[in-house]
Amino acid sequence: xxxxxxxxxxxxxxxxxxxxxxxxxxxxxxxxxxxxxxxxxxxxxxxxxxxxxxxxxxxxxxxxxxxxxxxxxxxxxxxxxxxxxxxxxxxxxxxxxxxxxxxxxxxxxxxxxxxxxxxxxxxxxxxxxxxxxxxxxxxxxxxxx
Amino acid sequence: xxxxxxxxxxxxxxxxxxxxxxxxxxxxxxxxxxxxxxxxxxxxxxxxxxxxxxxxxxxxxxxxxxxxxxxxxxxxxxxxxxxxxxxxxxxxxxxxxxxxxxxxxxxxxxxxxxxxxxxxxxxxxxxxxxxxxxxxxxxxxxxxx
DNA sequence: TATTGTTATACTCTATAACTATA
DNA sequence: TATAGTTATAGAGTATAACAATA
Numbered sequence: 001x002x003x004x005x006x007x008x009x010x011x012x013x014x015x016x017x018x019x020x021x022x023x024x025x026x027x028x029x030x031x032x033x034x035x036x037x038x039x040x041x042x043x044x045x046x047x048x049x050x051x052x053x054x055x056x057x058x059x060x061x062x063x064x065x066x067x068x069x070x071x072x073x074x075x076x077x078x079x080x081x082x083x084x085x086x087x088x089x090x091x092x093x094x095x096x097x098x099x100x101x102x103x104x105x106x107x108x109x110x111x112x113x114x115x116x117x118x119x120x121x122x123x124x125x126x127x128x129x130x131x132x133x134x135x136x137x138x139x140x141x142x143x144x145x
Numbered sequence: 146x147x148x149x150x151x152x153x154x155x156x157x158x159x160x161x162x163x164x165x166x167x168x169x170x171x172x173x174x175x176x177x178x179x180x181x182x183x184x185x186x187x188x189x190x191x192x193x194x195x196x197x198x199x200x201x202x203x204x205x206x207x208x209x210x211x212x213x214x215x216x217x218x219x220x221x222x223x224x225x226x227x228x229x230x231x232x233x234x235x236x237x238x239x240x241x242x243x244x245x246x247x248x249x250x251x252x253x254x255x256x257x258x259x260x261x262x263x264x265x266x267x268x269x270x271x272x273x274x275x276x277x278x279x280x281x282x283x284x285x286x287x288x289x290x
Numbered sequence: 291t292a293t294t295g296t297t298a299t300a301c302t303c304t305a306t307a308a309c310t311a312t313a
Numbered sequence: 314t315a316t317a318g319t320t321a322t323a324g325a326g327t328a329t330a331a332c333a334a335t336a
Contacts, residue, residue, distance in 0.1 A: 010193050012260045013267075014173075016283035017166045022210075024159045042326065048155050058294065065167075070327045072295065094294040094335045115157045122158075122286055130282060137279045138161035141267055187303065203317060215304045217318065239312045239317040297332070302325100309320070 028114045036107045038081045044111035046074050047083060047104055054086075054099035083107055173259040181252045183226045189256040191219050192228060192249055199231075199244035228252055 025041050032039055039047075049055070049063050057075060061068040075098055078084040083104040089095040100108070123131040170186050177184055184192075194200070194208050206216040220243055223229040228249040234240040245253070268276040 011284070012257065013264055013280060013283070014166065014169045014260050016280065016287055017162050017169065019287045020283060021159065021162045021166060024162065028159075040325075056294080066326095067328060068295065069297090069329080073327085076296095092294085092336070096295070112157065115159050119158055125289060126282060126285065134279065134282045135158060135161070137271060137275060138158070138165060139156065140271065142161055142164045144270060185302075201317075211303095212305060213318065214306080214320090218304085221319095237313070237317085241318070291336095293336075294334085295332100296334095297330100299328100299330085301328075303327105305322100305324080307320100307322085309318100311316100311318085313314095313316075 024115060024118050027118050028111050030114075032110070035110055036083070036103070038077075039083070039107055043074060043078060043083070044107065046071070047078065047100060048108045048111065050084070050098060050100050050104070052100075054097040056095050056097060060098065078104070169260060169263050172263050173256050175259075177255070180255055181228070181248070183222075184228070184252055188219060188223060188228070189252065191216070192223065192245060193253045193256065195229070195243060195245050195249075197244075199242040201240050201242060205243065223249070 028041055028044060032044075046060070046064060049060055057072050058068050060075075061071040064071055075084060075086065075096075079086060082101055084098050084100055086096045086098045089097055119131070119135075122134075125131075126134070173186055173189060177189075191205070191209060194205055202217050202220060203213050205220075206213040209216055220229060220231065220241075224231060224243075227246055229243050229245055231241045231243045234242055264276070264280075267279075270276075271279070
């Protein structure tokens with residue numbers, strides 16, 4: 001059998017992807033608490049989805065592949081800690097427009113920097129060409145449904 | 146451009162890895178319940194760590210990067226559902242040796258088949274050479290500490 | 291009536307702390 | 314005293330169902 005069908009050593013792609021992702025999360029969390037108290041990886045993931053002009057909870061939930069209830073809980077938490085604000089829209093008072101605060105912006109920059117450090121490490125380790133290929137390939141897989 | 150950030154701003158490696166992993170998990174879960182009731186992705190991950198001769202909870206916890214308490218909970222659950230058995234070692238009655246049942250073996254085979262289907266899909270999509278390169282590269286990153 | 295968001299509740303995953311049994 | 318595992322408890326992440334306010 002080819003290596004594709006032989007997963008008996010548990011060296012399958014799920015493990016490989018999981019391990020890589022674990023390192024990224026670890027890098028984000030390593031100095032997170034001292035800079036942005038209360039933020040966890042799930043919050044960074046949400047914060048970076050918010051565009052400068054703000055977004056509705058329903059739309060954020062859709063992009064995040066979450067229910068709006070689940071997403072709403074995160075938004076409440078982030079707002080309480082000062083990473084986001086929200087206002088009802090005058091033209092449709094059902095809608096809450098969620099925006100990042102300056103601190104929220106800094107938090108996104110922080111997580112992007114952490115991810116960039118990992119990318120740098122991997123790029124150095126593999127050489128820029130091989131790393132670019134990895135990235136390109138993952139992107140292609142993500143783009144196809 | 147929608148009201149929410151488009152991919153270009155959040156197209157870092159964390160998102161790419163997360164999306165790929167999400168698909169693997171989805172493939173495992175798609176027909177899991179009908180074949181192996183009660184099993185979730187975390188259980189498949191644990192089951193495949195158990196060698197044929199069995200393993201101690203403490204050792205499994207170390208390999209799984211979990212606490213022995215957390216791991217013990219999963220083992221209790223798996224045993225109640227008939228996917229594992231366990232016996233105290235005669236030579237050290239503190240130790241519980243956990244083994245997979247035949248059904249547990251089948252569950253591991255099922256999850257490996259699901260992962261192999263994803264690998265096959267990706268291999269077809271990228272061509273076998275590019276997919277092999279992706280796999281090889283991820284493996285290399287996982288191997289280096 | 292349909293949609294936006296909230297409240298209430300529960301399940302899943304995993305952790306920390308304190309404990310029991312055995313060595 | 315040290316180690317293997319258990320019990321008790323809690324926090325984090327996310328879900329479903331029922332609801333309220335607004336359109």
